[in-house]
Amino acid sequence: MQMNQLRFMVAVAEEKRFTRAAARLHVAQPSISSAIAGLERELGAQLFYREKSEVTLTGAGEVFLPWARQVLADCEAGSAAVRDLLGMRGGRLVIGATPSLTTNVLPPVLAAFHRSHPGVELRIHEAGSGDLVERLGSGELDVAVVILPVERPWVSCSRLMSEALVLAVDENHVIAGRKSISTGELENVPLIMFKDGYDLREATLAACRRAGFRPVVAISGMEMDGALALVAAGVAAAVVPESVITQSGGRLRGIRFDDPALARTVGLASRHDRPFSPAARAFVEALRTHVARSHLQGSDPAETSEHNRHRER
Secondary structure, rough: OOHHHHHHHHHHHHHHOHHHHHHOOOOOOHHHHHHHHHHHHHHOOOEEEEEEOOEEOOHHHHHHHHHHHHHHHHHHHHHHHHHHOOOOOOEEEEEEEEEHHHHHHHHHHHHHHHHOOOEEEEEEOOOOHHHHHHHHHHOOOOOOEEEEOOOOOOOEEEEEEEEEEEEEEEEOOOOOOOOOOOOHHHHHOOOOOOOOOOOOHHHHHHHHHHOOOOOOOEEEEEHHHHHHHHHHHOOEEEEEEHHHHOOOOOOEEEEOOOOOOOOEEEEEEEEOOOOOOHHHHHHHHHHHHHHOOOOOOOOOOOOOOOHHHHHHO
C-alpha cells in the first residue's frame, strides 16, 4: 500500500469523479484509475461504484476512507514535526551538565537559547561526568558539558574552557584573608565534600592523597548549591571551581592553591556516530560564544581533541 494510492482514493471520494480528482492532483486520470485498481486488489474489495455520472463509495470504501484520511494526516503531522525540528520551531534538546556548570555557566546560555528558540523544549540532567557519559552512550542525552578527559572510544570531546580550583571559605573563616594555600594545609581544614562520582570530590581526594593525608570531612554527599550555602554559613570549607566564587555575591572567599594540578578542563561531549541536530548545534555555538565573551576559556582556547574535529563543521 502506497501513499499515493491513499491520496488518490481520498481525492476521488471527495470529488466523486476520476477526472476532477486527476485535475485536483495534477496527474493523469489513467494513473489514478490504475492506482485505485491496485489498492482494491490489495484490499480484496471494491472501493467505488463506477457510474457514468458519478463515482460513489461502496460499503468497503466508506469503511476504508476514514482510515486513509487518518494515515495521510498522521504522515503530514510527522513531516511537519520534522520541518519544525529542522527549523527549530519545535522538538526537544536534552543537555547533561555537572552541577557546578549549571550553577554559574549555563543559566545565561540557556536563557538566550530559549529566547531565540522558544519552541524547543530544553531538558537538563545534572550529574557527575561519569554518569553523563554513560547517558550519552545510552542515547539519553544529545550533548553533555563534562570535565575532561573522557576516555571512551565512542565519545567525541572538544575543549570549552579551563579554570582553577580554589578553597571556598566564608568571609569570617580564620584563613579568609589568605591569597594562596598549599594542598598540605588542607589536612587541618574541615571540608564539605560532594557526592560520590562527582569530579570535584575526586579531584579533592586525589590532591589530598598526593599530599599524603586523608581530609577531614565535615559533611559529605552535597550538590553544588547546598555546598556553597553551607560554606557561606560557616560550617566548613569546600574545593570548588573559581568561577562559582564570582557568582556568590561576595558571600564567599576563594583561596588559590599552590598546586597547579588543582584545576579542571571543561569540555563538550557527544557520540561521534550522531551528528548534532540543528538545536544542539545552536546550543553549542551559544555556549562557546558566552564562554568567549565572559573570558572563561583559560589558556589554549583552541585546543581540541583530534577525533572530534568533524563535529564542528
